[in-house]
């Protein structure tokens with residue numbers, strides 16, 4: 217193979233893939249959001265022996281078009297109202313292709329000089345956006361789960377000297393506090409970090425699903441009295457199930473009072489910072505020692521792209537993660553070590569993810585993001601208003617971001633036991649998922665099943681919301697006829 221024949225391959229594959237991608241885009245408004253295929257059916261589709269002889273790329277792409285694309289969950293659809301999964305920006309999709317073509321290793325500066333400087337730039341933009349000062353820094357991560365893990369590692373290591381060396385022996389019995397609405401990655405993180413899942417205190421929330429500060433204080437006092445060490449308070453800025461934002465200034469004050477690390481999980485809600493109209497909802501986020509923010513949620517960057525930001529600069533991450541392998545530690549007399557991103561987190565070889573983030577920032581601009589975030593919240597409020605007109609639907613919680621939770625509770629269902637009412641919600645969710653005309657999940661709020669709609673596509677318009685309301689009414693009537 218010569219570089220000339222590689223060029224030819226790229227040209228012909230590029231043409232074919234462009235066609236596939238634009239055909240997919242053209243279908244987004246009309247094609248079903250979900251596929252009816254079962255895992256067993258899909259297994260037969262892909263049940264092939266290990267390929268011994270290579271095959272032409274055209275045939276592989278034909279199989280993609282026949283077997284893969286039609287059964288994909290149509291996350292980029294304007295009728296997908298699922299879990300903070302966006303329609304990716306076209307520039308982000310193509311940035312991914314460019315990133316793969318350059319194949320920079322964004323771990324060590326020497327293996328990705330421009331990638332390192334662009335990551336530095338994109339991270340600084342994120343810090344500025346969220347209200348951090350110029351000394352703040354951070355690192356890109358694979359998503360919010362990893363970003364939370366990195367932040368909680370910094371929190372853990374801040375408790376005593378040499379926890380990185382000695383492990384939990386040097387730490388005492390550490391406790392982490394978060395709302396019961398926190399993302400599951402917080403629980404996974406305390407396990408991975410050796411604190412154990414039981415070290416996470418899931419604090420009850422109030423009627424609007426915000427962490428209850430009185431119960432948080434009580435839990436901290438009790439742990440202290442029993443000799444445990446409060447290590448970190450996690451505030452939610454855009455909780456997964458409800459999209460709501462905890463009282464961040466109050467959480468910051470409690471953390472300061474108890475000498476705890478304060479982490480804000482703004483994986484989703486951080487997007488509010490783009491909008492002058494909504495950014496006040498994040499007030500207090502700038503006080504956090506660390507922030508999780510996911511460009512692959514409300515910034516429409518294709519998966520996977522998360523970020524951990526730290527208020528007090530890159531040295532905080534490096535104190536927790538730095539290591540100097542012989543083969544990556546040339547002293548070039550410059551500042552390369554500062555740009556070795558493998559020193560700031562857990563990954564070694566890293567994708568040049570900064571490219572798609574940098575391009576997305578430039579393509580949308582702060583203003584473009586602000587308009588989209590504002591439109592999403594308006595559409596969500598519009599959806600909530602339409603539900604409020606329907607006596608059989610009852611809203612749960614309030615709209616703080618672009619998430620609306622609700623229940624279907626017609627007169628006949630109000631007399632049912634709670635477990636049966638929960639089954640009614642699941643039945644409605646399932647009917648809609650199977651219809652292929654829209655997708656949203658259900659969740660559990662204060663122990664009761666609820667339905668949850670999130671608008672996270674820049675393609676979604678009022679007509680899609682109207683269609684969703686009609687679909688809810690039509691499918692709900694079927695359940696009334698006894699089909700649950």
Ligand SMILES: Cc1ncc(COP(=O)(O)O)c(C=O)c1O
Pocket residue numbers: 299300358359360361362364399401454455456481482483484510522
């Ligand atoms: C609030 C919050 N934090 C963290 C995460 C984890 O992000 P990821 O799925 O990118 O790992 C999610 C995912 O939805 C989330 O909603």
